[in-house]
Amino acid sequence: MSEFLFLYRGADRGGSPEQLQQRMQKWTAWMKDLTAKGHMKDQGHPLERTGKRVKGKQKTVIDGPFAESKDLVGGYTLIEARDLEQAVELSKGCPIFEAETAVLEVRPIMIMNI
Amino acid sequence: MVATLTRIFGVHNLALAEDVVQDAFCRALEVWSFRGMPENPSAWLMATAKNRALDVLRRERTARVFAPELGRLLESEWTLAPVMEDLFAANAIKDDQLRMMFSCCHPRLPEEAQVALILHILCGFSIDEVAGAFVNTHAAMQKRITRAKKILAGSKRLFDVTLAAEFSARLPVVLRTLYLLFNEGYHGASPEAAVRAELCREAMRLVSILLDHPLGKTPATHALLALMCLNAARLPARIDSSGDLHALFDQDRSQWDRQLVGEGSRFLELSAAGSELTEYHVEAGIAAAHAQAARAEETDWKLIVSLYDTLMTLNPSPIVALNRAIAIAQDEGPERGLEEVQSMGDRDRLVAYPFYFAALGELELRCGNRETARRHFSAASAVARNPMERRFLSGRIAVCERDATP
Numbered sequence: 012m013s014e015f016l017f018l019y020r021g022a023d024r025g026g027s028p029e030q031l032q033q034r035m036q037k038w039t040a041w042m043k044d045l046t047a048k049g050h051m052k053d054q055g056h057p058l059e060r061t062g063k064r065v066k067g068k069q070k071t072v073i074d075g076p077f078a079e080s081k082d083l084v085g086g087y088t089l090i091e092a093r094d095l096e097q098a099v100e101l102s103k104g105c106p107i108f109e110a111e112t113a114v115l116e117v118r119p120i121m122i123m124n125i
Numbered sequence: 126m127v128a129t130l131t132r133i134f135g136v137h138n139l140a141l142a143e144d145v146v147q148d149a150f151c152r153a154l155e156v157w158s159f160r161g162m163p164e165n166p167s168a169w170l171m172a173t174a175k176n177r178a179l180d181v182l183r184r185e186r187t188a189r190v191f192a193p194e195l196g197r198l199l200e201s202e203w204t205l206a207p208v209m210e211d212l213f214a215a216n217a218i219k220d221d222q223l224r225m226m227f228s229c230c231h232p233r234l235p236e237e238a239q240v241a242l243i244l245h246i247l248c249g250f251s252i253d254e255v256a257g258a259f260v261n262t263h264a265a266m267q268k269r270i271t272r273a274k275k276i277l278a279g280s281k282r283l284f285d286v287t288l289a290a291e292f293s294a295r296l297p298v299v300l301r302t303l304y305l306l307f308n309e310g311y312h313g314a315s316p317e318a319a320v321r322a323e324l325c326r327e328a329m330r331l332v333s334i335l336l337d338h339p340l341g342k343t344p345a346t347h348a349l350l351a352l353m354c355l356n357a358a359r360l361p362a363r364i365d366s367s368g369d370l371h372a373l374f375d376q377d378r379s380q381w382d383r384q385l386v387g388e389g390s391r392f393l394e395l396s397a398a399g400s401e402l403t404e405y406h407v408e409a410g411i412a413a414a415h416a417q418a419a420r421a422e423e424t425d426w427k428l429i430v431s432l433y434d435t436l437m438t439l440n441p442s443p444i445v446a447l448n449r450a451i452a453i454a455q456d457e458g459p460e461r462g463l464e465e466v467q468s469m470g471d472r473d474r475l476v477a478y479p480f481y482f483a484a485l486g487e488l489e490l491r492c493g494n495r496e497t498a499r500r501h502f503s504a505a506s507a508v509a510r511n512p513m514e515r516r517f518l519s520g521r522i523a524v525c526e527r528d529a530t531p
Contacts, residue, residue: 025147039161
C-alpha cells in the first residue's frame with residue numbers, strides 16, 4: 012500500500028444550521044467508511060482561511076492565500092491505497108463534490124524505496 | 126447564543142451577533158467533519174462563540190460601540206476576559222434568553238412578527254423553517270423577519286428584566302406569544318404536518334425559563350405551562366406512529382404521557398394562587414378534565430361545558446364557541462350541538478377552518494344524516510391544509526359512505 016494526500020479546494024461553506032449538520036454527517040460517514048475499509052491513515056484537519064506566505068531568498072513575508080482564492084486549500088486527509096488509480100476512485104466518494112467549485116487533488120507521498 | 130452575544134455587543138449590533146454565531150457553527154462543523162463530534166457539542170459551540178466574540182471585541186473596540194451598559198469593562202484588556210467568563214456563565218445565559226424573549230415582544234411588532242422573531246432568534250429556526258411554521262413563502266417571511274429585526278435593533282437597548290413595572294407590563298404579551306407558538310405546533314397549519322412537536326417543546330422550554338425568574342413566576346405563567354403540559358401529554362396519541370391524526374374521542378389514551386399530565390396538574394395547582402383568572406387557567410382546566418378521563422366516555426362533559434362558558438366570557442372567539450358546541454353535543458346530544466353551532470354569531474370566520482366543517486359533519490353523522498355529513502366532510506377536505514388532515518377527512522367520508530342505505 013502507498014500513501015496519498017487528499018487536498019480539498021472549493022468546498023461549500025455556510026448555509027443553515029440544518030445544512031451544516033447534514034454536510035458534517037456526510038463527511039463523517041465518508042471518513043468512517045474509508046477507515047472501515049483500511050484506507051484511512053490520518054483524517055487530517057480543516058485549515059483556517061487566512062495565512063502568510065514567505066517568499067524567495069529574501070524570505071519576504073506577504074499575506075495570502077486569500078479566502079476568495081480558488082487555490083485556497085481548505086483541508087487535507089492522508090489515505091492508504093494500492094495505487095494512484097485506487098486513491099482517485101476512493102476520492103470520488105467525498106461529499107465535497109456536491110459543490111460546483113470543488114476540486115480534490117490527489118498526490119502520492121514520495122517514499123524511499125530501498 | 127445570539128441572545129447572549131446581543132447582550133454583549135448591544136442590540137444595535139444584532140446582525141453582528143448573528144454573524145458570530147453562524148461563524149461558530151460553520152467552524153465547529155468543519156472541525157467535527159474531520160475529527161468527529163466532541164462529547165459536549167453545545168459547550169464546544171459556546172466556547173467557540175465566546176472566542177470569536179473576544180476576537181471581534183478586541184479587533185473592533187475602537188471602531189464600534191458595544192453594549193452601552195458594559196462599556197468600559199469591554200474596552201480594557203484587564204477586565205475583558207473575566208467579564209466574558211461571567212457573561213457566558215449558565216445563569217447569565219438563561220437571563221439573556223429571557224431578555225431576548227421580552228425584547229422580541231416589542232410593542233411595535235404585530236403578534237405574528239413577535240412569534241416569528243422568537244422562533245428565528247431564540248429557537249434558531251432558519252427563515253425557511255419559520256416560513257413553514259406559518260404557511261408563508263420564504264420571501265414573505267424573510268421580509269417580515271428583516272423588518273422585525275430592524276425594529277428590534279432600533280431599540281436603544283435590550284429589554285431590562287430587572288425593572289419590575291416594565292416586566293409586569295410586558296409579561297402578558299410574552300405569555301400570549303408563547304401561547305401562539307405552542308398552538309402553532311399543536312394545531313399547526315403547515316403543509317407538511319398537522320402537528321409539530323418541536324414548536325410545542327420550544328414554547329414549553331421558554332415558559333420554564335420565565336418561571337425561573339421571580340417576576341415571571343405568576344399564576345398566569347403557571348396556568349400557561351399547565352395548559353401546555355396537559356395538551357402536549359396527548360401528542361403521542363394525537364398523531365400515531367404512521368403519522369395519522371386522531372380526534373380526541375378516538376385516541377389511544379394509553380399513549381398519553383402520564384408524566385407530563387402529572388407536571389401539568391402540578392402547575393395547574395400552583396396557578397390557583399391569587400385571584401387572577403386568565404384564559405390560560407380555563408384552557409388548562411379543560412385540558413385537565415380531559416386528562417382525568419381514562420376513556421372518552423368517562424369525560425365530565427358538564428364540567429367542560431361550564432369551563433367553555435367561562436372561556437367565552439374571557440375570549441369570545443368563534444373557535445372557542447365551536448369547541449363549546451362540540452362539548453354541548455357530547456353532554457346533551459348531537460341535535461343540541463348543531464343548534465349551538467347554528468346560533469353562533471360569527472361562523473363565517475371559520476370558512477377556511479377544516480375542523481369547523483368536520484365538526485358539523487361529525488354531528489350530522491351522529492344524527493344519522495349520512496349524506497349531509499358527507500357533504501360537510503367534503504367541504505372540510507377542500508380546505509384541508511396537509512396530508513394528515515386530508516387522510517383523516519377521507520376516513521370520515523368513507524364512514525359516511527359505508528353501509529349507506531341503497
